[in-house]
Amino acid sequence: MFLKQIVHFSKKSIRLSYQFQTMSTFTSRTNIVTGNNEWIFVDNDNFDYQQELARSAFADMLHDHERNIQYEKAIIKTLQNLSKSMKKIHILDIGTGTGLLSMMAARALNQINNTSCSSRITACEVFQPMAKIAKKCIEKNDLSDCIRVIDKRSTELDLENDLQGDRINVIIAEVFDTELIGEGALRTFSEACKHLTIDNENLHIIPARATIYIQLVESSVLQEFHTLKNISQQNQRINIPNDCRHLAGNTIFDLNLNELKDSIRPLTKPIPIFHFNFKHINEMNNFTEEKILENIQCNYDGRIDAFIMWWNLDMDEQGEIQLGTIPVWCYDDQEKIKNIQWREHWIHGIYYPQESKIVKAKDQVSLYCFHDEYSLYFDVGTSPFPPRSFIPAILSRSAMAAFNSDKRRNKYIKVLEKSFSNSSIKRCLYFGDGLLLPLLILEIYPNIELIILQSSNTHLNHCLEAILLNSTIKLNYQIISSLDKNEIDFQTIDMILSEPFFTKSILPWDNLHYYYLIQKYRSYFRSNIKIFPQKARIRCLALEFNNLHKIRSPVKQCCQFDLTPFDEQIMKASLNVDETIEPQSLFEYSSKKPTLSSIIDLIEIDFEKNFYDKIEKKNLEILFIENGICNGIAFWIDYELNENIWLTTGIENENDSWINYSKQGVHLLPKPIYVQSGMKLQISTGFDFKQGQFLFDIIY
Structure with a gap:
């Protein structure tokens, strides 16, 4: 077979x-x-x-009111002008999705009072399930006679067979991502212009042009996601080598920066970098461009930590209709700031220089800029610049921030002092992929022997070895790839430790893999061995998100078009395959203050106990303490490091900020609930220890 x-x-x-x-x-x-x-x-x-x-x-793209309005304005303007001079209009909608932009074009053509102008619309969509949805949406809105959907890439369309030899004179496309070019926009426009369209002079593309901007900023918060800082400022027995400092790589870090505006200090004005006229994309160098901008003036003293990137589109050829991802701090008009469009599908890009650079006000620096077909690269300094290098990611950005968090680090130090001072602990075993705790122990307590169970991430292992070999003293450690009773005397181990953190984890409780490792090897150790952390608790909180819930909200109608066929298919597919709780970094997303409920403890797991294959379940109530609309429930896990000293992966108290070094779990309610103070929401929760699965459901 x-x-x-x-x-x-x-x-x-x-x-x-x-x-x-x-x-x-x-x-x-x-x-x-x-x-x-x-x-x-x-x-x-x-x-x-x-x-x-x-x-x-199933994101917020179709809820992006500004995007939809600006596209339709440009479509109406372009077609009205074109109908005055052209006897035939043939529109190609590239990546049609639900068919929304094609339907906008059909409506605009129907409103043009020019019977001598014949028209047709061809929409292409490579993803066949979405192409079927587009056909249903177009049929639902009685536009099947006007729009033909072809389930192909635009680069695969054949002029004779697919377009019947009828060349295109209008292209409408929304093929952009946070980086603008990451979805292949350059090749998409280039190939269409080359093979499918009439001459460029009579061709109209919506949008017509794009400009990529960057701004040089100082931000210690953004640095925490990029550069590992040393373990100690005093003894410095362990120094992190330069080639181990940037383990999250140097490709784009995309973030909702409007929520972090108070943590960003611009040092320059916005700088236009790359300009793209979509009728004239240069593919001679395989869609690459390289430039050095000289004499970029810094307006303030500071340290260049990062580059913030965004883009702006000229939707029409005159540049009168604009659409972009400009960050909130670049607006002077308070009314615009108040009405700025929230979106998740296009956010802001962060890039990092090879080295941070200290500057003074009125200093001038040079800026190196590069793009290939799909990505961008920037650096700052003086010519000649070091060779361009793309560094792969070994750790996530949140793992980098966890390593650098002073609050988290100080809690570990406090508990280690309690555990090791005046104690008989001499030999410890470490489980997990976290770097911080092993390095803290070896830095502060060089007399402790530490055995580290090696991660399956070989690149991370090499970095750990490089850091430890860079120490100024001989460290007492051993790295092992498996627990072998013939090689290690487990009866001499005094403590098992973990952060806990594993690189494969996605949801907060995935790091409970540490608990399963303890139970797997428990029989190897003494019965009185100490375990760190000792317990875990899964907690939750009811919220009224300002915008995050839109990524799972049905569209229903969009610009007066009925998109219920899309809703029905997406909702059905989501119910079949999606988890009820998904990972989100909640520090990026605002919610109404104060929170709708108090923090509720759902389940506690004592790492000393073996729950075998039990399923722990119980019914609880979420008590609402404020009036509002409950559209989401946030979940996270806390670890008890020592008696009453807890480390959170969410928030400590109801009105605290969400930590930035771990993702939380979020359940977005299919139907938001209007609640009043004193109301209760019945939930079912628990943990399946055989499957390692957190259980949650709302009892309606």
Whole structure:
């Protein structure tokens, strides 16, 4: 029987499937929490279809009022002007999605009082499930006679066979991401102009042009996501080598920076970098461009920590209609700031120089700028610049921020002092992928022998070795790849430690893999061995998000077009494959203050106890303490490091800020609930210890 191997990347794990001719698929996947391999029988084609569909557009793009309005304004203006001089209009909508922009074009054409102008609209969409949805939406709005949907890439369209030899004179496309060019916009426009359109003089593209801007800023908060800082400012037995400082790489870091505006100090004015006229994309150098901008003036004293990137579109050829991702601090008009469009599909890009640079007001610096077909690169300094290098990510940005958090670091130090001072602890075993705790122990307590169970992340292991070998004294440590009773005397180990952190973790409780490691090897150790942390508790809080809930909200109508076929298909796919709780970095997303409820403890896990294959379940009530609209529930996990000293991955108290070094779990309610103080929401919660799965449901 024919057998082929397929690797699927899903939200929770990597699935390695063996697919037979019968299309029956057994899928092996590693459970992140328990570490066990699981075999699951799935209808492979249907699962992937549903998952791709659920992910395809269930974000806030169609809720982006500004985007929709500006596109329609440009479409109306362009078609009205074109109808005065052209006898035939042929529109190509590239990446049509739901067909929204094509339907806008059809409506605009219907409103043009020029019967001598014939027109047609061709919409292309490579993702076949979405192409089917587009056809349904177009049919729902009685526009099937005006719009033809082809399920192909625009670069695969054949002028004769697909367009019947009828050349395009209007292109409408929304193929942009946070980086502008990351979805292949340059090749998309270039190929269409080359093979499908009439001459450039009579061609109109919506949008017509784009400009990428950057601004040089100082921000210690943004630096925490990029550069590992030394363990100690005093003894400095362990110094982090320069080539181990930037473990999150140097590709784009995208963030909702409008929520962090108070942590950003601009040092220059916005600087226009790259300009793209979509009718004239230069592909001679394989869509690459390189330039050095001299004499960039700094307006303030400070340290150049990062570059903030955004872009702006000229929607029409005259540049009268604009659409962009300008950050809030660049607006002077308070009314504009108040009405600024929230969006998740286009946010701000952060890039980092190879080295931070101290500058004085009125200093002038040089800026190196580069883009290829899909990405951007920047550096600052003086010519000649060091060679351009793209550094891969070994740790996530949040893991970098966790390492650098002073509050988190000080809690560890406080508990280590309690544990090691005047104690008989001499030998410790460390589980996990976190770098901070092992380095703290070896820096502050060089007499403690530390055994580190090596991560499966080989690049991270090499970095840990490089850091430890860079120490100024001989450190008492041993790195092992597995726990072998023949090589280690486990009876001599006094304490098991973890941060806990594992690079494969996605949701906060995925790091409970530490608990499963303890139980797996518990019989190796003395019965009185100390465990750090001692306990964990999963907590939750009801919230009224200002905007985040839009990423899962049905569209219903958009610009007076009925998009319910889209809602129905996406909701169905999401129910089939999506988790009820998803990871989000809540420090990026504002919610109404104060919070709607108090913090509730859902479940507590004592790491000393073995819960075997139990399923712990209980019903609880969320008590609302404020009036409002509950549209989401946030979850996180806290760890008890020592008696009554807890480390959070969420917030300490109801009105505190969300920590930035861990993602939280978020359940967005399908239907928001209007609540009043004193009302209660019934929930069911628990933990399946056999599956390593947190359980949650709302009892309506």
